[in-house]
Amino acid sequence: MEKLSVIKIGGNIIDNEANLASFLTAFSQIEGQKILIHGGGKLATKMAADLNIPQQMVDGRRITDAATLRIVTMVYAGYINKNMVAALQSKNINALGICGADANIIKAHKRINATTDYGFVGDIDAVDTEKIMHFLHTGLSLVVAPITHDGTGQLLNTNADTMAQAIATALSSKYEVSLVYSFERKGVLSAIEDSNSVIPIINPQNYAALKESGQVNEGMIPKLDNAFEALQKGVGRVIIGDALDLLQLLAGSAGTTIQKINYYLEANKHTYASAATALLQKLIATPSFSKEEDVTASILFHYLNDNGVTPNRHFNNVWAANKHFDPVKPTILLNSHHDTVKANAGYTIDPYNAIIRDGKLYGLGSNDAGASLVSLLHVFLHYYTCENLAYNIIFAGTAEEEISGKNGIECLVPELPAINCAIIGEPTGMQLAVAERGLMVLDVVVPGVAGHAARGEGQNAIYNALPVIDVFKNYVFPKVSDLLGPVQQTVTVIETINKAHNVVPPDCKLVVDVRVNEYYTFDQILEELNLQINNAAVSLTPRSMRIKSSGIALEHPLVKAGMTIGSKPYGSPTTSDKALVSFPALKMGPGESARSHSADEFVFVAEIENGIQKYIELLDQLLLNK
Numbered sequence: 001m002e003k004l005s006v007i008k009i010g011g012n013i014i015d016n017e018a019n020l021a022s023f024l025t026a027f028s029q030i031e032g033q034k035i036l037i038h039g040g041g042k043l044a045t046k047m048a049a050d051l052n053i054p055q056q057m058v059d060g061r062r063i064t065d066a067a068t069l070r071i072v073t074m075v076y077a078g079y080i081n082k083n084m085v086a087a088l089q090s091k092n093i094n095a096l097g098i099c100g101a102d103a104n105i106i107k108a109h110k111r112i113n114a115t116t117d118y119g120f121v122g123d124i125d126a127v128d129t130e131k132i133m134h135f136l137h138t139g140l141s142l143v144v145a146p147i148t149h150d151g152t153g154q155l156l157n158t159n160a161d162t163m164a165q166a167i168a169t170a171l172s173s174k175y176e177v178s179l180v181y182s183f184e185r186k187g188v189l190s191a192i193e194d195s196n197s198v199i200p201i202i203n204p205q206n207y208a209a210l211k212e213s214g215q216v217n218e219g220m221i222p223k224l225d226n227a228f229e230a231l232q233k234g235v236g237r238v239i240i241g242d243a244l245d246l247l248q249l250l251a252g253s254a255g256t257t258i259q260k261i262n263y264y265l266e267a268n269k270h271t272y273a274s275a276a277t278a279l280l281q282k283l284i285a286t287p288s289f290s291k292e293e294d295v296t297a298s299i300l301f302h303y304l305n306d307n308g309v310t311p312n313r314h315f316n317n318v319w320a321a322n323k324h325f326d327p328v329k330p331t332i333l334l335n336s337h338h339d340t341v342k343a344n345a346g347y348t349i350d351p352y353n354a355i356i357r358d359g360k361l362y363g364l365g366s367n368d369a370g371a372s373l374v375s376l377l378h379v380f381l382h383y384y385t386c387e388n389l390a391y392n393i394i395f396a397g398t399a400e401e402e403i404s405g406k407n408g409i410e411c412l413v414p415e416l417p418a419i420n421c422a423i424i425g426e427p428t429g430m431q432l433a434v435a436e437r438g439l440m441v442l443d444v445v446v447p448g449v450a451g452h453a454a455r456g457e458g459q460n461a462i463y464n465a466l467p468v469i470d471v472f473k474n475y476v477f478p479k480v481s482d483l484l485g486p487v488q489q490t491v492t493v494i495e496t497i498n499k500a501h502n503v504v505p506p507d508c509k510l511v512v513d514v515r516v517n518e519y520y521t522f523d524q525i526l527e528e529l530n531l532q533i534n535n536a537a538v539s540l541t542p543r544s545m546r547i548k549s550s551g552i553a554l555e556h557p558l559v560k561a562g563m564t565i566g567s568k569p570y571g572s573p574t575t576s577d578k579a580l581v582s583f584p585a586l587k588m589g590p591g592e593s594a595r596s597h598s599a600d601e602f603v604f605v606a607e608i609e610n611g612i613q614k615y616i617e618l619l620d621q622l623l624l625n626k
Contacts, residue, residue, distance in 0.1 A: 003032040004136075004175035005250060008164035010183030011042045013243045014080060023182070024084065026246040028091040033175065035132075035142045035167060036095075039160035040080040044072045064119040064157040072157050077145040084143050096140045100124075100148035100163065101155060103131050108148035108156050122148040122156025124163065127170035165226040165235075172234035173390075178250060179235050181223050182243035187256035188224070190215050198241075203259040204228065227258040234390075234621065236564075272382070273609035276374040277361060279303060280608070283338060283370055284354035284363035290339040290403040300338060300377070300397045307381055316399035317412040320380070324387050331392040331417055332558075332622070334380055334615075335409060336373035336425030336589065337401030337577065340365035346599030360602040368596035371603040372425025372589030373397055375611040382616060389623045394419070401577050404547055409577045421558055421584045423615070426576045427591030427603075430614045432562045433572035435483040436579060436587060438516035438549030440525065443509065443541045444468065450498075450506035458504035461496065465508040469494075471532045472512055479519035483571030484549070487525065488515040515573065518549045547575050552584040559586060561621035565614060588615075 007027060013019050027036060048055050048071050056063040064072065077099040085097035100106030100122075108122030135142055144167070146160040161181065168179040187198035190210075202210070207224060210216045216224065227238040241248075241255020248254035279299075288296040293316040300318040304311040311320045316339075343351040343364050351364035363370075380395035394416060400408035413419065426433070446465040451458020469491055477487040493511035516525055522545045529540060552559055554569060563569065567588070574593055578585045590611030591603045 002175050004168075004171055004177050005030050005032065005034045005180065006037065006164055006168040006171070006177060007034065007180045007182055007246065008037045008160055009039075009243055010181075011039050012184040013182070014038060014040050015042045019184070019244060020084075021087065023243045023246060024087050025091060026244070028088060028093045029247060030250065033136045033141075035136075035144060036084065037144045037146065037160050037164040037167065038076070038080060038084065039146055040072075040076050043080065044068075044075045047071050047075060058116050058118070063117075064121050066120065069120045069155060069157055073147050073155055077147045081143055081145040088141065088143070093141050094139055095143050096135055097143045097145070099145040100158060104128060105131050106148045106158075106163065106166070107151055108158055109150055110154070110156060120154070120156050122150065122158040124148065124158060124166045127166050129170050129174060132167070132171065133174060159222060161223045161226045165230045168235045169230050169233040172236070177235045179227070179230050179238045180246070180249050180255075181227070181238070181240045182246055182249065183240075185242060186245070186254070187241045188216065188220060192217060199256055201257050201259055224258070231258065232620070272378045272612050273605070276378045276608050276612065277356075277605055279377070280361065280366065280370045280374045280603075281354035281356075281363070283374070284361075284366055285352050287352065288339050288365070289342055290400045290405060291407070293339045293399045296338045297397070297399065303377070304395075307384075309381070309384060312415075314412050314415050315407045317396060317408065319394060319396040319412065319416065321417065322380075322383060322389065322393045323385050324389070325392050325417070327392075327417065329390070329392050330420040331394060332619070333394050333396060333416070333419045333422035333583075333585075334376040334425070335396045335398060335422055335577065336369045336376055337399065337408065338365075338370070338373055338397050339399050339402050339408075340368075341402050341597055344597060344599040344601075349600055351601070356605060359604055359606060361605055361608075362600060362602045364601060367427050367591040367601050367603045368593075369401075369426050369589060369591075371591045371608050371611060372427065375590055375608055375615060376423065376425045378612055379615045379619065382612075383619070383623060386623070391420075391623050392417070393619075393623065398577065404544070404575070404577075404580065408580075410546075410580045413581060419581075419583050421552075421556065422578075422581060422586070423558065423618075424576055424578045424581075424585050424587045425589040426574075426587050427593050427596060428572070428588050429592055430567055430588060430590060430611060432559055432567050432569040433578075433587035434554065434559055434569040435481070435518055435551040435571040436549065436575060437484050437488075437571075437573055438522070438579060439547040439575045440514045440516060440522050440545060441543040442512040442514060443543060444512055445539045445541075446508045446510070447537050448504065448506050448508065451504040453502045453504055458506070461505045461508035462494075465494070465510060468533055468535070468538055469510065471529065472510075475529075475532050477520065477525075477528065479517070481517035481519060481571065483551070483569075484517040484573070485571070487517055487520060489513070489529075516549045517571075518551045520549070522548070547579045550578050550585065552586050556584055556586075557622055558584070558618070561618045562586065562588065564621055565617045567614070567618075588618075 081097040085095045088095040111121045146158045148158045191197040238258040245254045297316040354363040398409045448461025449459040472489045480486045490513045496505035590607040
């Protein structure tokens with residue numbers, strides 16, 4: 001994804017000729033696509049004073065009457081804009097100076113406020129990203145003045161900070177966007193008179209405290225409000241700082257970095273984790289072996305219903321869509337399974353007791369994949385009533401995963417609306433399993449000729465099988481995956497039909513477990529193995545060719561969002577329902593794969609809480625309206 005820098009410059013820099021020249025030099029040195037949004041408040045205020053037109057500000061925002069609108073249009077869209085364009089042209093930057101009304105790139109409406117009449121002030125309705133991208137792709141850098149229009153011929157004065165945020169968020173699905181608010185100070189200051197009192201990081205929690213204590217002044221509040229909104233709507237990062245340190249700001253070595261922390265998640269994550277843990281205890285206490293999941297399916301169905309969701313059921317698969325589902329939008333599936341294997345013989349505790357001890361929740365299916373299931377379900381509930389999501393979201397708790405059964409996700413997907421991508425919940429330590437080995441089980445029959453062992457008769461099928469076994473043991477497929485490594489084939493069962501000690505077996509049967517990387521199809525594997533065995537009498541019969549190797553591109557938005565929150569991609573040696581879907585799927589969930597199917601299986605309760613938080617942090621990169 002291309003990088004885009006959206007820079008808003010403050011009026012105090014514009015008013016100082018030397019500082020403006022230094023800033024524009026730095027702007028010209030930014031690599032990649034760039035957009036400059038400017039205001040010019042002091043010059044407009046001075047002109048209004050010269051013309052005896054009184055000015056009024058409320059919460060850092062200008063009241064724009066008809067006379068003031070004429071002034072700001074002339075100053076912003078005329079004098080200041082064209083001088084910046086000319087200066088950039090002198091620095092070999094092909095710049096185009098426009099305002100929001102030009103080419104209809106920004107439409108707005110006159111602000112309606114119950115307590116304050118802001119006059120001809122515009123609140124933005126839409127940004128034409130296609131037009132802006134057209135300009136950028138022709139090699140132009142845009143210089144944008146904050147004048148918009150309402151479509152009826154009425155110009156409107158629009159806050160430049162807000163315009164910068166609107167342009168940045170509108171383009172965040174097309175570019176990797178950095179939004180920089182640059183002005184005459186080093187960043188957001190804790191003491192306005194101390195230029196070195198920069199607050200390096202601001203998140204919603206300390207922002208609320210800073211406002212309450214008065215450390216953030218009125219003029220800074222709209223800028224910070226816009227910064228947080230930009231992050232919530234998909235912008236990669238927002239920085240506030242000194243315009244003369246512009247290149248350092250973009251390098252992340254100066255200014256104040258604004259960090260998003262989801263208010264609702266912070267307020268409710270402990271409640272989510274508590275509810276998810278209680279639900280998991282109930283599921284653990286209910287046996288749900290593959291093909292025997294009827295009761296746990298009912299538990300999930302009623303749990304969704306009790307939380308205000310209208311669920312659906314197909315066999316033992318339970319699913320639901322977000323309340324404001326829009327068939328025009330793409331859809332993300334959140335899926336995990338509620339079936340389990342049978343309890344390992346090494347259990348020392350009751351596998352259905354679901355006890356919590358030393359922060360660990362014990363029980364069959366707690367780690368694989370109950371923790372993922374209940375975490376994803378509560379993430380779905382988190383977004384269920386949200387309006388204006390960029391994606392639809394569907395939750396599905398499915399059956400028969402442990403046996404790759406045909407009445408699990410494979411039969412459910414055709415019943416669902418079209419799915420664009422999915423998160424498959426499995427224990428990965430919340431890392432990103434982007435690739436997964438395919439599994440093909442082969443029944444191999446090596447023929448011989450029956451005879452009596454004492455008389456040396458016949459042809460021993462076991463001996464005939466030795467060179468075949470040697471192929472499975474030693475042959476290396478040449479294509480080795482960076483994520484999944486080589487194809488692996490392992491002989492796991494050897495048997496003959498006769499039980500007598502003195503009979504030479506007429507055939508020898510092998511079972512071979514073949515784990516396939518993403519470079520081979522099953523047909524290619526079979527063709528190559530037959531070529532290496534080089535014996536037409538030996539038969540290789542796949543039990544199934546359904547469990548394909550699978551992968552999701554590192555450039556996929558799900559993966560990029562996961563890497564943004566600090567999770568790392570890897571190739572998984574184990575299989576899951578990821579292999580049975582045709583759309584891109586990311587395997588990710590709380591818990592650790594090594595605990596799956598183990599005696600005294602457990603998951604840390606803290607892993608459930610962390611899983612919910614990480615899932616929401618990842619999905620916030622995608623789901624919130626852009």
